[in-house]
Amino acid sequence: MSTTVTELDKVKTGRWSGGRSPFNVEYGKIMMWFFLTSDAFTFSAFLIYYGTQRFAHITWPDPDKVFQSIPFVADYGYPLVFVGIMTFILIMSSVTMVLAVEAGHRNAKKEVVWWMIATIIGGLTFVGCQALEWTHLHHQGFWWGSIPGQEGVSPDVALAPYFTKEISEVAALQFANLFFTITGFHGFHVSIGILLNIIILGMTLAGTFERRGSYLMVEKVGLYWHFVDLVWVFVFTFFYLV
């Protein structure tokens, strides 16, 4: 009887040969990544449409002139300052989220709780700031399908404060629609993130992860939270800087 093992009978040890997780990533986490990839496509589509509209118009509202208020401080004269504060808040809450994940790896329940609370406060502050900015723009006359101006006032006069180059009603309208749609969709994501963070905080407090022996759920929700931050980095560049 031959003792040689044929190729077919050999025990396979490759990454994809079975018996182990080829990516070494837990199922739920993979699914979160794939969801985020598809969500990134949605946001990309929005921002690319914004770019297309900008390219299709001779002129475009100047973001430095549209966004120059600091709520409760000044109505105009401070371009980018308020959005800078918002960006800082969101980056900060991303950091507290990573710190919660890091504490989770050490099974340090108390630290996870505190970092999660910090993250939730950061998220709420960001959404609050966005609400203030929306209110300000709405008072100026910007909304879905509407731009500053009233009966008897020529659009050239009403829109003059928002343009550096030529004035265009169509461009202003596109800008208003896209601003509220894109920041609204992002704000919706932040709100969902806050809700998920609150659920995770509740589960941590209830000791669910302690009993499971793993804080992997914190990591999965963390991925979503960082994604929201990531999207803001792009929204910030394309709406406020460029």
Add this chain to the structure above:
Amino acid sequence: MASQHHDHTASHDEGQHHEGMSKGKIWRVFFYLLALTALEFFIALVLVHGGYVSKGLAVNTVYIVLTLVKAYYIVAYFMHLKFETFGFIMSVSIVFLFIIYFIVLMLTEGGYLNTHYNPSPFWPNP
């Protein structure tokens, strides 16, 4: 019970390739992100508003490069993607080639509309 065991195994596996993200490293990445954002504000508020440079292709390219670097730091370190296996990194990132193609496609289309329809009296523009 089964899921408990599964989660435990997963967290054990993770522990091995996530040791790279210590508290110190997290704060270091945070300061990189802060510095890059500060640089963007410096360009926007000091250089552009001060009249040293004017908004245009060059400044926008700098903004976009800085944005992409920030995105890299968030995805690679905060989302731990850098520490995953090569196959997994590819499975979530290679599809963005389509997005690059889509950007080129749509911006070309926008430019076409600008140059071809704006002179037309039927195009409500500017």
